[in-house]
Amino acid sequence: FWSSLSPVAMGRPVMTAWAAALLLWAGIGAEAKGPVPLPGHALVQPPDFTELAKFWHLTGTVMPSQKSIYLTPGVPDRIGTMFHRFPLTTNDFEVSFTFSAKSAFNAITDDGFAFWLSEENSSEQIFEPSQQHTHNQDKLISGTWRYEYINDGLGLLGYKNKFQGLGVFFLNGENQAKTVSVKVNDGSMDPQVGNGIPDQNQISFDYQKGVDHTVKIRVEPEKVTIGLYGPRGREGNLEVTTKVKQASYMGFSCFAGSKTDDPKVRSATVELKGMQVTNFAQGPGEEPPDKIPEPVAVPQEDNVLQQHSSFKDFRDEGETIKHLSNLVFKIVADSKPQRERMMTSIEALTTRMVSVESTFSSLKNRIEEEKGGDGSLGDEFERIKQELAAIHKDYHQDTAARGKKLEEVHSNIDAAHKSASMADGISSHLDTLSDTNEETLDQLTSGHKRTFGVSIAAIAFIIVAGLSLYNKFRCWEKRHCL
Numbered sequence: 001f002w003s004s005l006s007p008v009a010m011g012r013p014v015m016t017a018w019a020a021a022l023l024l025w026a027g028i029g030a031e032a033k034g035p036v037p038l039p040g041h042a043l044v045q046p047p048d049f050t051e052l053a054k055f056w057h058l059t060g061t062v063m064p065s066q067k068s069i070y071l072t073p074g075v076p077d078r079i080g081t082m083f084h085r086f087p088l089t090t091n092d093f094e095v096s097f098t099f100s101a102k103s104a105f106n107a108i109t110d111d112g113f114a115f116w117l118s119e120e121n122s123s124e125q126i127f128e129p130s131q132q133h134t135h136n137q138d139k140l141i142s143g144t145w146r147y148e149y150i151n152d153g154l155g156l157l158g159y160k161n162k163f164q165g166l167g168v169f170f171l172n173g174e175n176q177a178k179t180v181s182v183k184v185n186d187g188s189m190d191p192q193v194g195n196g197i198p199d200q201n202q203i204s205f206d207y208q209k210g211v212d213h214t215v216k217i218r219v220e221p222e223k224v225t226i227g228l229y230g231p232r233g234r235e236g237n238l239e240v241t242t243k244v245k246q247a248s249y250m251g252f253s254c255f256a257g258s259k260t261d262d263p264k265v266r267s268a269t270v271e272l273k274g275m276q277v278t279n280f281a282q283g284p285g286e287e288p289p290d291k292i293p294e295p296v297a298v299p300q301e302d303n304v305l306q307q308h309s310s311f312k313d314f315r316d317e318g319e320t321i322k323h324l325s326n327l328v329f330k331i332v333a334d335s336k337p338q339r340e341r342m343m344t345s346i347e348a349l350t351t352r353m354v355s356v357e358s359t360f361s362s363l364k365n366r367i368e369e370e371k372g373g374d375g376s377l378g379d380e381f382e383r384i385k386q387e388l389a390a391i392h393k394d395y396h397q398d399t400a401a402r403g404k405k406l407e408e409v410h411s412n413i414d415a416a417h418k419s420a421s422m423a424d425g426i427s428s429h430l431d432t433l434s435d436t437n438e439e440t441l442d443q444l445t446s447g448h449k450r451t452f453g454v455s456i457a458a459i460a461f462i463i464v465a466g467l468s469l470y471n472k473f474r475c476w477e478k479r480h481c482l
Helices: 007-032 049-055 123-135 139-143 145-151 304-308 312-371 377-418 424-477
Strands: 057-061 069-072 081-082 091-101 112-118 164-172 178-186 202-204 214-217 224-230 233-241 249-256 269-279
Touching: 049 057, 057 123, 069 081, 069 249, 081 123, 091 112, 112 214, 123 139, 123 145, 123 249, 139 145, 178 224, 178 233, 202 233, 249 269, 377 424
Parallel strands: none
Antiparallel strands: 057 081, 069 269, 081 249, 091 214, 091 269, 112 164, 112 249, 164 178, 178 202, 214 224, 224 233
16 A cells, blocks of 8 residues: 555656646646737738728828838827727726837927827717818818817817726926826826826827837836836836726827918927737737728718819819820820821822823923924914913903093083073084094994904814814824824
8 A cells, every 4th residue: 555655656646637637737828818919909010901990090281101101290280089989998008119200390389199098989079170170272271170170179289178998198398398197087188288198197208319218118007107218218107096997999190280370390209119919818809800890981972182172173174184195195196097097198199190180291391392393382382372361351441431432422411401492502512422423333343343353263262272282193193293
């Protein structure tokens, strides 16, 4: 019996029992505790645009780029927000994000950004005001958006003054005093920048050096600890006691500062270069991916900037001009084959006309050569033309003379009518009228005879010339020259 209780005999079951106990404890601990990363709340570098559209709601100056996410590009009097659409389902987690901020001027003293853990759905809270104010071009240019934002209770670096939850504020205050502070609010307080922000729970931290800083926010059920890290390691620490609810919405907001008299002055550029969220509690810590709906694509007619822009009319005209240009280009492209065929036909017709003119010129030269020394054919036609012109001239002159005589007859008739009341002068006027009529008739008869004779002579000349030309053609035909 004692031999059976030797250390060698007892070693195996004891070791087996300890091994089973260790495995059981490790399994229970792994099921109960993390750390487990939450990819649905993480921001990778470079940004995944599909994941951003699915999980995050971006407004204002927040812009994803090829390398990081810009919370603000450094334009004063602008804001931007970036809130997660779905809540964390844990109150024991850690958020670690890396950012850099740099300002080339020291004239702006009220710019900054904030990290939020909100008990409200912040994306829904900010949706309507951003559509009406910060996405309205006219209000952005006039600067009235900020007053309307403040009237809506959104005057704390782009988010609610009476927020419910926790905020970590990175602020560039008076005299370039750069601080990091943390504040907890249940919605009853109304803190303002310069009056409650930064909070008494703050540290001096120059975050606008242009280098990368890492912020680790360790959230536990009863407290929150913020650690600030730079190139030299840990640079500060903040802690606040509070009860954190399991359903918290996280995000960022940024205000680029007020405008100055110098339009060239820029505010700090804030660049978010990545974020990881780790769950230390039981449960998934976030909504399962299969339960998250896909983002709804915004139709073109809901483009707020396009609908409310002061350049909307110019864009409409541009679209009309673009459509007209496309139609003209299509017509030109479609009619190109027809135009090419038309040009080819015109070139062929031109070639044929040149050939015909060349043939007529050769025929004329050959006729002149066969005609001999009697003069060219062109000279004969020119003489015929001159004779016909002379006949026409003579006929015109005779017609003019007859017209003149008729005018004299009319004038005599008028004179006769005027003196018809004088009995002693009627006989003399009638005699004068009779003589004038006889003279006119004689002239008309002689002119008619002369015109008829000239016409007969011209016709005879043309007939003789035609017969002579016909005879010459017949002679050339017999000689086989045509």
